[in-house]
Amino acid sequence: MFGYIVHRLLVMIPTLLAISLIVFIIIQLPPGDYLSTYMAELQAQGEAVDPQKMAYLREMYGLDRPAWEQYLYWVWGLLHGDMGYSFAYNLPVTQVVGDRLWLTFIVSVTTILFTWIVAFPIGIYSATHQYSWSDYGLTFLGFVGLATPNFLLALVLLYLANTWFGISIGGLMDDKYIGAPWSLAKLVSVLAHLWIPVIVIGTSGTAGMIRRLRANLLDELQKQYVTTARAKGLSPFKTLMKYPLRMSLNPFIADIGTLLPHVISGSAIVSVVLSLPTTGPMLLDALRAQDMYLAGSFLMCMSLLTVVGVFLSDLALAALDPRIRLGGGSSK
Amino acid sequence: MRRLLAILLMLLAAGQARALSYVETPSLAADVAAGKLPPVAERVPSDPAVETGRPGQPGGELRVLIGSPRDTRLLAIIGYARLMAYTPNYDLVPDMLASVDQQDQRVYTLHLRPGHRWSDGAPFTSEDFRYWWEDVANNQMLSPTGPPVALIREGEKPKVEILDPLTVRYSWSEPMPTFLQMLASPTPITIYRPAHYLKQFHVKYADKAKLAALVADSHTRNWAQLHNRMDNPIRNDNPDLPSLDPWVLTTRPPSERFLFVRNPYYYRVDREGRQLPYIDRVNAAVADSKIIPVKVGAGEVDLQSRYLRFDNYTFLKAGEARNGYRVRLWKTGYGSQLALYPNLNFNDPVWRTLLRDVRFRRALSLAIDRHEINNVIYYGLALEAQNTMLPDSPLYDAKNAQAWAQYDPAEAKRLLNEIGLTKRDSEGIRLLPDGRPLQIVVETAGSVAEEGDVLELIRDTWREVGIKLFAKNQQIELMHNRIFSGETMMSIDRGLENGLANAEMDPSALAPTLQNDWEWPRWGQYYETHGMSGEAPDMPMGIELMHLARDWMNATDFEARQLAWKRMLAIHADQVLTIGLCAEVPQPVVVSDQLRNVPEQGVYNFDPGAFFGVYKPDRFWFVPETPADQPS
Numbered sequence: 031m032f033g034y035i036v037h038r039l040l041v042m043i044p045t046l047l048a049i050s051l052i053v054f055i056i057i058q059l060p061p062g063d064y065l066s067t068y069m070a071e072l073q074a075q076g077e078a079v080d081p082q083k084m085a086y087l088r089e090m091y092g093l094d095r096p097a098w099e100q101y102l103y104w105v106w107g108l109l110h111g112d113m114g115y116s117f118a119y120n121l122p123v124t125q126v127v128g129d130r131l132w133l134t135f136i137v138s139v140t141t142i143l144f145t146w147i148v149a150f151p152i153g154i155y156s157a158t159h160q161y162s163w164s165d166y167g168l169t170f171l172g173f174v175g176l177a178t179p180n181f182l183l184a185l186v187l188l189y190l191a192n193t194w195f196g197i198s199i200g201g202l203m204d205d206k207y208i209g210a211p212w213s214l215a216k217l218v219s220v221l222a223h224l225w226i227p228v229i230v231i232g233t234s235g236t237a238g239m240i241r242r243l244r245a246n247l248l249d250e251l252q253k254q255y256v257t258t259a260r261a262k263g264l265s266p267f268k269t270l271m272k273y274p275l276r277m278s279l280n281p282f283i284a285d286i287g288t289l290l291p292h293v294i295s296g297s298a299i300v301s302v303v304l305s306l307p308t309t310g311p312m313l314l315d316a317l318r319a320q321d322m323y324l325a326g327s328f329l330m331c332m333s334l335l336t337v338v339g340v341f342l343s344d345l346a347l348a349a350l351d352p353r354i355r356l357g358g359g360s361s362k
Numbered sequence: 363m364r365r366l367l368a369i370l371l372m373l374l375a376a377g378q379a380r381a382l383s384y385v386e387t388p389s390l391a392a393d394v395a396a397g398k399l400p401p402v403a404e405r406v407p408s409d410p411a412v413e414t415g416r417p418g419q420p421g422g423e424l425r426v427l428i429g430s431p432r433d434t435r436l437l438a439i440i441g442y443a444r445l446m447a448y449t450p451n452y453d454l455v456p457d458m459l460a461s462v463d464q465q466d467q468r469v470y471t472l473h474l475r476p477g478h479r480w481s482d483g484a485p486f487t488s489e490d491f492r493y494w495w496e497d498v499a500n501n502q503m504l505s506p507t508g509p510p511v512a513l514i515r516e517g518e519k520p521k522v523e524i525l526d527p528l529t530v531r532y533s534w535s536e537p538m539p540t541f542l543q544m545l546a547s548p549t550p551i552t553i554y555r556p557a558h559y560l561k562q563f564h565v566k567y568a569d570k571a572k573l574a575a576l577v578a579d580s581h582t583r584n585w586a587q588l589h590n591r592m593d594n595p596i597r598n599d600n601p602d603l604p605s606l607d608p609w610v611l612t613t614r615p616p617s618e619r620f621l622f623v624r625n626p627y628y629y630r631v632d633r634e635g636r637q638l639p640y641i642d643r644v645n646a647a648v649a650d651s652k653i654i655p656v657k658v659g660a661g662e663v664d665l666q667s668r669y670l671r672f673d674n675y676t677f678l679k680a681g682e683a684r685n686g687y688r689v690r691l692w693k694t695g696y697g698s699q700l701a702l703y704p705n706l707n708f709n710d711p712v713w714r715t716l717l718r719d720v721r722f723r724r725a726l727s728l729a730i731d732r733h734e735i736n737n738v739i740y741y742g743l744a745l746e747a748q749n750t751m752l753p754d755s756p757l758y759d760a761k762n763a764q765a766w767a768q769y770d771p772a773e774a775k776r777l778l779n780e781i782g783l784t785k786r787d788s789e790g791i792r793l794l795p796d797g798r799p800l801q802i803v804v805e806t807a808g809s810v811a812e813e814g815d816v817l818e819l820i821r822d823t824w825r826e827v828g829i830k831l832f833a834k835n836q837q838i839e840l841m842h843n844r845i846f847s848g849e850t851m852m853s854i855d856r857g858l859e860n861g862l863a864n865a866e867m868d869p870s871a872l873a874p875t876l877q878n879d880w881e882w883p884r885w886g887q888y889y890e891t892h893g894m895s896g897e898a899p900d901m902p903m904g905i906e907l908m909h910l911a912r913d914w915m916n917a918t919d920f921e922a923r924q925l926a927w928k929r930m931l932a933i934h935a936d937q938v939l940t941i942g943l944c945a946e947v948p949q950p951v952v953v954s955d956q957l958r959n960v961p962e963q964g965v966y967n968f969d970p971g972a973f974f975g976v977y978k979p980d981r982f983w984f985v986p987e988t989p990a991d992q993p994s
Contacts, residue, residue, distance in 0.1 A: 062839035070807075070838040086506055090587060115581065119431065119616055120591060120599060122581045126616050192660050200653050201618070206645075305650040305657075307618040315430070 038344075042337050049333040050108070050326075054101050057322045057329075063093050064117045067319045091117055104326060114323030118316070123327050127309065133202055134308040136220070137227055144232040145239055152236075153243030158270065160248060168240070176237035181303045184230045188304065197222055200305035227304050231297045239282075246278030283346050288336065382412070382635040387420050389642045390626055399626055400483075402637050407475035409460055411630045413638060418958055418983030420636060423643040425664045429651035431599075431615050436668065437622050437644060438598040439548045441607035442975030443629070445472065446546040450961075450976050452864060454542055458606060458629060466918060467537040474528040479627035480604035484558045491530045493557035495522045497564055498593070503586035510551050512544055537918060540868045548972035552595050556604040563589040608639040608980040620646045630980060639980035661685025664954035665982070667692075667966060667973065672740065673812070675950050686955045691743075691948035695967025697858025698749035698942035699740075700816055702726070702804065706904075706939075707884035707897065709848040712796050716781070717851070718901065723938040724766045725777035729827045731769040735819050736944050739812065749857035749942025750931055754965065756864045757927050762935035767942070774827045783828075792828040801830040805845075805853045807838035813854055816943060846883050853880050857942050860969060865924035867970070872930040873911035874904050881939050903937050956984045 065088050088094045092103065107114050113123035152172070156165045191197040198204050202223050207216040250256065251274050259269045298310035305311075309328070316325035348354050384402040386394060393399040428436060447457035456462050458478070463471040478486045499509040513520055515534045523531040532541060532553075544551045561567035563576065565585050573585055582588040592600055601611045606629070609622035622644040630638040649657055654669040659681040670678065678689045704717045704726070716722050732746035745752070747763040778792060783800060785793040792800040802824075806813040814833060821831040836844075844850045859871060870876075874885035877896070885904055887896030899905050907930055914926040934940070949966040959982045965971060 060837070060839075062843065066839040066842065070842060083507070089506075090590075112581070120594075120597070121616065128616060188656070198657070198660070198662055200649055200657060201647075302650050303653065305648075305653045307648075311650065 035345075038341055042341070045337055046330075046333060047105075050105055050330055051101070053326055053329045053333070054097075054104065054322075057317070057320065057325055058097055060320065062320065063088075064091070064320045064322065065093060068117070091115075100322075104323060108327065108330060113327035116316070116321055116324040118319050118321040118324070123324050126312070126324060127328075130307055130309045130312060133306070134310070137202070137224065137231070137306065137308055140224060141228050141231045141235070144228050145235045148232070149236045149239035149243060153240045154247065154270070154275070156240065156244045157247035157251065160244075169244075172237040172240045174237075175233035178233065180230055180234060180297065180300045183233065184226065184300050184303045187226045187230060191226060195222075202227075202306055202308075227300065227306055230300050230304070242281055243278060246281060247274055250274035250277045277351075280347060280351060283350060284343050288339065382631065382633075384631065384635040384637065387624070387626075387637055389421060389624070393626075405479065405483075405627050406477070406631055406637055407479075407629050408477040409475050411457065411475075413630055413632045413978070413981050415632075415959070415981060417632045417634045417636065418640045418981065419986065420640045420642070420983070421986070422641050422956075422984035423645050424641045424957075424982070424984075425645045425647070425662065426666055427649050427654050427657060427663055427669070428620070428646045429649070429654065429669055431617065431620070431648055432597075433648075433668070434598045434611060434615070434620055434646070435596060436973075437609060437611070437646065438596060438607060439972050440974045440979050441609060442548070442972045442978065443607045444546050444550055445553075446542045448546055448970040448972075448976050450964075452862060452970050452976075454546055454866070457546075462542065464542075467539045467541075468535065469531065469533040470538075470541055471525070472530045472532070474530075475629060476528055478606075478629050480556050480558075480606065481610045481625040481627055482556075482559070482604045483627060484556070484604065486554075486606065487527045488524045488530045489527070490554040490557045491522070492524045493560070494553055494555040497557075497566060498555060498560075498589075501586075503565075503584070504589055512540070512551060537916060539866070539915065539917075539923070543867060543970075546970065548969050548975060549596050555593060555595075559602070559604050560589065560593050563592050609641075609644045618648045620648075622646065628980070630978075632981070640983035641979075658952050659685070661687060663687075663952060664957055664984075665952070665960065665974075667949060667951045670950045670952065671812075672947055672950065675948075678950055678952060687952050688955060690951045690953060690960075690962060690964075692951050692964045692966040693752075693754070693946050694949050695752065695860060695862045695965055695971060696856050696945065697751065697861035698747070698940075698945045699744065699856065699947040700813060700854055700943050701749040701857040702820075702941040702943075703853045703855065703880035704939075704941070705845065705848065705850050705852060705880065706882050706901070707848050708851050710851075712794055712798075713851060716794070719781060720937055721777045721781050723941065725774040725781075725827070726824070726829070727766040727938050727941045728768065728770045728774040728777070729824050729829070730820050730941065730943065731823045732767060732943055733769065734823075735816055738819060739815055740944060740947050743948055744944035745946040747942060747945050748935060748938070749940045749945075750861070750935055751858075751863060752861040752945055755862045757924070757931060759928070759931065759935075762931050765935040766938050769823070771823065771827050778827060778829075786828060789830075790828055791830050799830065800828065801832060803832045803834050803851050805834045805836060805841050805850050807836065807841045807855070817854065845880050846877060846887070848884065850880075855880060857940065857945065860967070861945060862965065862967060862970070863927070865920060865927050869914050869927050869930055870911050872934060873907040874899050875908075875911065903933055903939075907933060954984075958983050958985060 065084055068087075069084060092100060095103075104114055115121075116123050116126045119126045152168050156168050159165050188200065203216060203219040204223075207213075207219050253274075256269060256274060259273065260266070264272075298314045300306075301308045301310040302314060313325065313328050315321070316328065384406065386402050390399060390402075394401050399405070428434070444457050445459045446454055446462070448454055458475070460473045460475045462473065472491075474486065474488065480486055495509070498504050508514075509519060515536050515538050518534060518536070520532045520534050520538070523533075525531055545553070563573065563585060565573065568585075577585055577588050580588050580591070582591065592603060594600065595603065595605065598605075598607075598611060599615050601614050605611075605625065608625055608628055608630075610625050611620060612623050613620040624639055624642050626637075628638055632638060647662075651669045654666070655671075655674040655677065657663070658666045658670060659674075659678050661681065661684070664687075675689065675691070682688060704723055706714070706718055708714045708717055727748075736742055736744045736746050745763075746767065748765055748767050750762045751758045753763075782795065783792040787793060787799050789799075794800060804817055806817070814835065817831065817833040821833075824831050841850070841853065845853060860867065863869070871879075874882045875889045877883050877887040877890055879886045882899070882904065884897040885899045888898050889896075889908075899908060910926045910930050910933075914923050917923045917926065951960070951964070951966065953960045959977075960974075961977055964974075964977060966973060970976065
C-alpha cells in the first residue's frame with residue numbers, strides 16, 4: 031500500500047507539469063495579449079491610447095519576451111508558491127483571489143449538501159418504489175431540473191425574489207454588508223441571498239444524482255444477498271441501509287475527485303448571471319482578458335485539486351469497499 | 363459673449379467668497395470637535411472656488427453600480443476636479459487653478475489657490491508640479507519614453523519653471539493651443555503629483571533600506587514599478603494616494619464594493635459657505651455589466667448611466683413608479699452612433715482602388731435608408747445624418763450633416779454605373795472589373811446586437827443597388843489586428859468621439875493621425891510612429907487634412923482655427939470618408955427621486971463632458987426623506 035501511495039504521488043509531478051504546459055499554451059492561443067484587450071477596452075470607453083505607453087507596459091509586464099521564457103518564469107514562480115501578478119487588477123494573484131475563495135466555498139458546500147439532502151431520499155424512494163406513479167412523478171421532476179437551462183432558472187428566481195421578497199438582485203449579500211466585518215445581520219443577508227444560487231446550481235446536480243442513485247440501488251436490490259437478508263427476517267429498512275445503499279455509494283466517493291475543483295470554480299455561468307462574488311466569474315474574466323497569470327495560476331490550482339481529489343477518492347474507495355484490491359500493474 | 367459672462371460670474375463669485383462665512387459639514391463636525399480635523403475655514407483654500415447655483419443640503423450616500431473593480435477610475439472621471447474644466451457650455455475655465463495667464467498660446471502661467479490642500483491635509487503647491495515634471499515625467503526609470511507625447515511640440519519638450527510656491531509656468535517656443543484642454547480632459551495629463559506621499563517610493567528621496575523593504579513586500583520588480591503602482595490618479599485604485607477629487611477611495615482593491623468618502627479638504631464651496639461635495643459617500647458596488655440594467659430597474663441605485671443602453675429604456679421605465687426613480691434621456695455627443703469605415707488601406711488592389719473612389723463611397727452612403735434605421739432601431743428618436751458635428755456644436759453645418767445622406771437608390775445606381783460596375787451576375791450582384799462579385803464584408807466587434815441589426819437593414823437596401831453585404835462578427839482584439847494589417851475591407855463602429863467640438867478644440871481626429879482611425883489605419887500609423895512604419899498619405903485629401911491639422915496647431919487667432927476646422931469638416935462630408943448613420947441616440951440616465959441638481963436634459967459625452975463631470979456631481983444633493991410614520 032505504501033509503495034502504491036508513493037507511486038501515485040510521483041506520477042502527479044509529470045502530470046501537473048504537462049497540465050501547466052497545456053494550460054499555458056491554451057491561454058496564449060487567442061491572438062493578442064492582455065494589453066491588446068486593455069487597449070480595446072480603453073478605446074471602447076473613448077480614451078486615446080498612447081502607443082509608447084503600451085510598449086512600455088508590454089515591457090514592464092514582460093509580454094515582449096518569447097513565450098517559452100514567460101512560461102518558465104511563471105512555472106518557476108509557481109514552484110515557489112508565487113502565483114504571479116494579475117495585470118487587470120494590478121495586484122499579486124493571491125491578493126486578487128482573497129475573499130472570493132471563502133464565499134465560493136460557502137456556496138459550493140451548501141450546494142453539495144442541498145444536492146445530497148434532496149437527492150438521497152428521492153433516489154432511494156424511487157428505487158424502492160420502481161415504476162410506481164410517485165417514481166414517475168419524481169423522475170419527471172428530476173428531468174425537468176436537468177433540462178432547464180441554469181441561467182434561465184436563475185433569472186426567473188432573481189426576478190421573483192426581488193418582486194416578492196424585496197431581495198436585492200444578484201450578489202451574495204446586500205450591498206451595505208460588502209466589505210463589512212462579519213456580523214449576525216450580514217449572515218442573515220447572506221442566507222437570504224444564498225438560496226437562489228444553491229437551488230439553481232443544485233437542481234441539475236440533484237437530478238443527475240437521483241438517477242444514478244436509483245440505478246445503482248436497483249442493481250443491488252436484485253442481488254441474492256438482499257433476498258437472503260430479507261428471508262432471514264431483517265427489516266426492510268435496515269436491510270436497505272446496511273447493504274445495498276452502502277454498495278451504491280461507491281460512485282459518489284469516486285466523484286470526490288471532480289467535486290473538489292467544482293468547489294473552487296463554482297458554476298461560472300450561473301455565477302456571472304447572479305453576479306456572485308465567487309471565483310467562477312473571475313476566472314472567466316481573466317480568460318477573456320488574457321490576464322494570463324491570473325487565469326493560469328487559477329487553472330493550475332484546479333488541476334492540482336483534481337489530481338489530489340482523484341487520488342484521495344481512490345484511497346477512500348480502497349478503504350471503504352473491501353472488494354477493491356490493488357491488483358494488476360503494481361504487483362507485476 | 364458667453365466667455366465674458368463666465369468671467370463676470372467668476373469675478374462675482376470671487377467677490378462673494380470674501381464675504382463668506384463657512385458652515386461646518388454635519389458629518390465632519392464630530393471629527394472637528396474631537397480635534398481630528400481642523401474647522402472648515404482652515405480646510406478650504408483661502409480663495410475657494412464658489413459654486414453659484416442654488417444651494418443644497420449636505421449628507422447622504424450615493425449608490426452606483428460599476429462593471430468591474432477597474433471602474434474605480436470612473437469616480438476620478440465624473441468627480442471632474444481638474445486644473446482647468448469645461449462648463450456645461452464647453453467653455454474652458456480655471457477650476458482648481460485660481461487663474462491662468464497665457465501669452466500667444468505659448469506661455470502658460472498657472473496660479474494655484476493659496477491654502478488648497480490634498481485630501482490628507484498636506485498643502486498642494488508648485489512642489490507637486492516640480493516633482494512630477496523632474497522626478498516622474500523625466501525620470502528614465504519611471505517614464506522610459508519621457509514625458510507624455512501630447513506635451514511635446516514638434517520634438518520640443520516644454521520649459522517648466524517653478525516661479526514660487528503657487529505659480530508654475532509651462533512654455534514652448536511654438537504655439538501649443540491644446541495644453542489647457544489636456545488639463546481639462548476626463549483623463550487628463552496630471553501634471554502634478556502628491557510629492558509628499560510619493561517621495562517614500564522614489565529612489566532619489568527615500569531611505570534606501572526602507573524602500574528595498576517596501577519593494578520586497580509588494581512583490582514588485584523594482585522601485586519604479588512600485589512607484590508606478592502607487593501613483594495612478596487616473597486608475598484611482600490606491601486608497602493611500604492623496605487626492606484632490608470630491609470623493610476619495612477608501613476601499614483597498616480587490617473588493618466587490620468600493621466606498622468613496624468626501625474629501626474634507628475639497629476646494630469648492632457653495633454660495634452659503636458650505637463645503638462641497640454635498641453627498642458624504644459614494645458607494646460603488648461591482649456587478650456584472652449584463653445584470654446592471656436589471657439591478658437598476660429594481661431600484662438599487664441613485665444615479666446610473668454606465669452599462670445602460672437605449673434598448674433598456676422601456677424596461678427601466680416600467681420600474682420607475684415602484685422603485686422611486688426617473689429615467690431621463692440625455693443626448694449623446696458622438697458624431698454618429700454607428701458609422702461604416704471603408705478601409706482606404708485595404709490590401710486587395712482592385713478593392714482598394716474602388717474604396718478610394720469617392721463616387722463609390724457616395725453611392726454606398728446614398729443606398730442606406732437612415733430613416734428606416736432610425737425608426738426600426740431607435741424608435742425614431744435619433745438624428746439621421748452623416749458622421750460630423752452635431753447641431754449643438756458651433757461648427758455644425760446642416761450641409762455637412764446631410765451630404766450624401768438621403769436615401770436615393772437611383773442616384774446610387776447611376777454612380778455605380780458611372781464607375782463602370784455595370785456587369786452583374788445571375789443574382790443581380792454587380793461584378794468587379796476582374797470578375798469577382800461586389801461583396802462587401804463589414805467587420806464588427808459586436809458584443810452588442812445593435813450593430814448586427816443595423817447591418818441587416820443596410821444589407822437589404824444595398825442589395826437593391828446590386829451590392830452584397832456580409833457581416834462578420836469577431837473578437838475586438840482580432841479585429842484591431844486585422845484592420846491594422848489591412849485585412850479588413852470595411853468596419854462598423856462608433857462615429858467621431860467628439861461631435862460637440864468648437865474651434866478651440868483639437869481637430870486632429872479628422873486628420874490621419876491615429877492608427878485607430880479605421881478609415882486609414884496605415885496613414886495614422888505612419889504619423890504616430892514618425893514614419894517608421896505604415897504608409898504616408900498618398901491621396902490629395904489625406905495630405906490636405908494633415909496640412910489643415912498643422913495649420914490649426916500653428917494658428918494664433920480664433921478665425922484661422924475655425925477656418926481650418928470648417929475646411930476639414932467640409933472635406934470629410936464631401937469625400938464621405940466615413941459613412942455615418944444616426945446620431946444623438948439618447949442615453950438613459952436613471953436618477954433617484956431624492957437626488958437633486960442632476961440636469962433634466964443633459965449631454966452625455968466623454969470628452970469634453972466627462973459623463974456627469976461638466977455638471978459637477980459635487981453639487982448633486984439628496985432631499986432628506988421624511989420618515990413615513992411622522993407627520994411632517
